Amino acid sequence: MTRGVALLGSTGSIGTTALRVLDRQRHRFHVAALTAFANGELLGEQAERFSPSFVGCVNNGAGERGSWRTGHECLVEAATRSDVDIVVNAVVGAAGLDATLAALEAGKRVALANKESLVMAGDLAAAAAARGGGEIVPVDSEHSAILQCLAGRRPADVRRIILTASGGPFRDWSPERLAEATVDDALHHPTWQMGRKITVDSATLANKALEVIEAHYLFNLPYDRIDVVVHPQSVVHSLVEFVDGSVLAQMGAPSMELPVLYALTHPERVPDTGVQPFDPVASSPLTFEPVRRDQFPALRLGTEAGTTGGAAPAVFNAANEQAVALFLEGRITFNDIANAIGSALDALGHTPGGTREALLAADSSARRHVRSLFSC
Ligand code: NAD
Ligand code: MG
Numbered sequence: 001m002t003r004g005v006a007l008l009g010s011t012g013s014i015g016t017t018a019l020r021v022l023d024r025q026r027h028r029f030h031v032a033a034l035t036a037f038a039n040g041e042l043l044g045e046q047a048e049r050f051s052p053s054f055v056g057c058v059n060n061g062a063g064e065r066g067s068w069r070t071g072h073e074c075l076v077e078a079a080t081r082s083d084v085d086i087v088v089n090a091v092v093g094a095a096g097l098d099a100t101l102a103a104l105e106a107g108k109r110v111a112l113a114n115k116e117s118l119v120m121a122g123d124l125a126a127a128a129a130a131r132g133g134g135e136i137v138p139v140d141s142e143h144s145a146i147l148q149c150l151a152g153r154r155p156a157d158v159r160r161i162i163l164t165a166s167g168g169p170f171r172d173w174s175p176e177r178l179a180e181a182t183v184d185d186a187l188h189h190p191t192w193q194m195g196r197k198i199t200v201d202s203a204t205l206a207n208k209a210l211e212v213i214e215a216h217y218l219f220n221l222p223y224d225r226i227d228v229v230v231h232p233q234s235v236v237h238s239l240v241e242f243v244d245g246s247v248l249a250q251m252g253a254p255s256m257e258l259p260v261l262y263a264l265t266h267p268e269r270v271p272d273t274g275v276q277p278f279d280p281v282a283s284s285p286l287t288f289e290p291v292r293r294d295q296f297p298a299l300r301l302g303t304e305a306g307t308t309g310g311a312a313p314a315v316f317n318a319a320n321e322q323a324v325a326l327f328l329e330g331r332i333t334f335n336d337i338a339n340a341i342g343s344a345l346d347a348l349g350h351t352p353g354g355t356r357e358a359l360l361a362a363d364s365s366a367r368r369h370v371r372s373l374f375s376c
Contacts, residue, residue, distance in 0.1 A: 004032035005264070006054070006078045008099055009090035010046055011036040013195045014113040014139065017256045018088050019046060021264070021274060029086070029264060033078035037091075040065070054078050072098075079103040086264060088139070089114040092197050093321050094314075094363055097121060101356070104134030111263035113139040115214045116321070119306075120314040121359055122217035136218065137263040142211055143218055144259035145237035145250035150219070151267060153242070161221060162239040162247075163211055164231040165291065166191050168203040171232060175295060181334040183327065191234035191254045200324045204337050205291070209302020210320075213313050216306055223307050228299065230289045252278055297338045301345060311351040311362035318366035319344035332374055340370045 005022060009015045015036070022029050033054035036043040040057050044065065047055045055067070056074025069077055072095070079087045079099040087103040088111040089096050096114035101121065103110045105128040112118060118125055118136065129135060138144050142163045150158070169188050170178055186203040187196060194202070201207035208228055215226050234254040241247045252258060257274035293300055298320070305316035323340040326332045332340070344366045351362045 002026070002028055002030045003085040003264075004081075004083045005029050006033035006035075006081065006084040006087045006103075007031060007090065008035045008075050008078060008087065008096065009037075009092065009114070010034040011039040011042045012090055012092065013193065013198075014088075014090035014256060014260070018090060018260045019050070021257050021260045021272070022050070024272060024274060025261070025264070025270070028270065032083045033081060035074055035078050035091075053083055054081060075099040076102045079108065080106040084108060086111055088260070088263070089117065090139070092116070092195055094120060094318060097356075097359075100125060100136075101128045104128035104136070105132035107133040110134060110136045111139050111260065112136050113260075115140055115210050116317050118217050119210050119213045119317050120363065121353075121356065122213070122313070123353070124356060124359070126217065137266050138214070138218055139256070139259050139263045140211060140214060141254075141256060141259045142238040143215060144262055146215065146219060146240055147266065148250045148262065149238070149240040149248040153240075155220065157242050158219075158221070158225075159241045159243050159245075160225040160227055161215060161219065162227045162229055162241065163208065163215060164234070164236050164238050164288075165205065165208045165228055166202065166234045167230040167232050167289075167291075168205065170203055170295075171230060171292075173295075178295060179333065179335055183330060186327070186334060190232065196328060197321070197324055200327060200337070201320070203334070204298045204320075204324075205296035206298040206302060206320045206324075206337070206341070208291075209299045209306075210317065212299075212303050213306040213316075223303055228291055230291055231287070232289075233283065233286055235283045235286055251283075298341060301338065301341050305345055305349060308349055309353070311353040311359055312345065312349045314353065314359045314362045315344055315348045315351065315366040316341060318363040319370050322367040322370040326370070326374060326376060331376060336374070340373055343373055344369045 031050035035056035038059040056069040060070040097117040100117035305312035323337040
């Protein structure tokens with residue numbers, strides 16, 4: 001029997017990648033549910049092709065398709081259905097939180113691309129998984145790499161993990177040039193094709209900060225054992241250093257198809273043709289360099305927020321989401337993004353977390369704080 005998959009955010013970059021994987025793997029998985037935000041046209045084509053038993057469109061403006069569910073609740077509905085075994089959460093931003101928590105509580109595997117939900121509410125996610133029997137398997141390529149390197153190892157064997165970062169489009173830009181960076185500049189990622197929000201996050205390194213916090217929760221490691229190194233080719237997806245000094249890396253072409261597939265099949269591996277064969281010579285040279293932390297303060301701010309705990313990671317995440325939205329609208333500069341995050345954390349970084357309501361209140365306050373900084 002094939003396993004049922006709910007794909008939340010099916011019209012996005014990860015969503016469409018996941019459908020390519022699921023199309024090739026129809027003998028193992030079937031698409032039981034699809035949700036999107038507002039792109040009813042593409043969602044309709046996908047529903048035609050995969051015949052899910054549930055379709056949800058948060059803003060189904062046209063309202064012609066009577067059987068589709070609408071409103072934000074459709075994400076949780078899709079994630080908790082009885083014909084769903086695996087929830088691929090490929091929604092962008094804090095909007096994915098409730099579906100992650102509900103799926104874990106309902107005992108599902110969550111193939112998690114929506115790192116924001118784990119960053120906001122890592123402790124709540126762990127509690128929901130413990131109560132309901134669900135589990136998170138990461139889709140993020142770095143965390144997928146680490147999971148693959150850790151297979152069969154005991155936690156005590158690990159000295160530290162090293163997340164690789166491409167460095168983004170501004171890796172070697174001078175501070176003067178960075179101050180003038182435009183939206184178009186930020187959207188030109190050198191190695192990955194992704195949604196707009198994560199592409200800007202990759203340019204500020206806020207994405208790497210989110211990934212440090214994500215790794216802390218996924219692998220239960222303290223922040224001083226999670227390092228970041230810049231690796232512009234994005235071929236080494238991350239590394240694990242063990243207590244005997246041995247280092248394992250997972251490598252391959254920069255494609256999200258393998259991490260999506262592995263999140264569906266972990267701990268098994270299944271034959272698939274989605275990833276181009278690895279050619280070490282063509283991939284050469286592979287280089288590594290330190291992060292220019294002074295130029296990209298979002299990485300430090302996020303790591304500090306993670307260490308502080310409570311609602312600080314949710315404040316970091318919400319301030320970043322709001323600032324990135326304003327940047328994409330052309331209302332603030334590139335450097336304003338990190339400045340806004342820093343200001344929000346100064347004002348709200350010691351807010352307690354603990355409950356979904358407290359975290360959502362901190363999220364709203366952080367967004368308000370950022371808007372007020374720029375009189376928006
Ligand atoms: P995207 O913008 O391309 O797609 C986002 C999807 O979420 C769309 O289907 C959209 O309809 C849906 N969506 C947006 N807002 C929503 C809302 N308020 N309610 C319900 N649905 C909503 O983004 P993406 O690049 O596919 O990224 C998705 C997630 O995966 C993000 O958390 C990102 O950080 C993570 N991720 C992406 C990549 C990548 O290669 N794109 C890699 C690693 C992790
Ligand atoms: Mg990543």
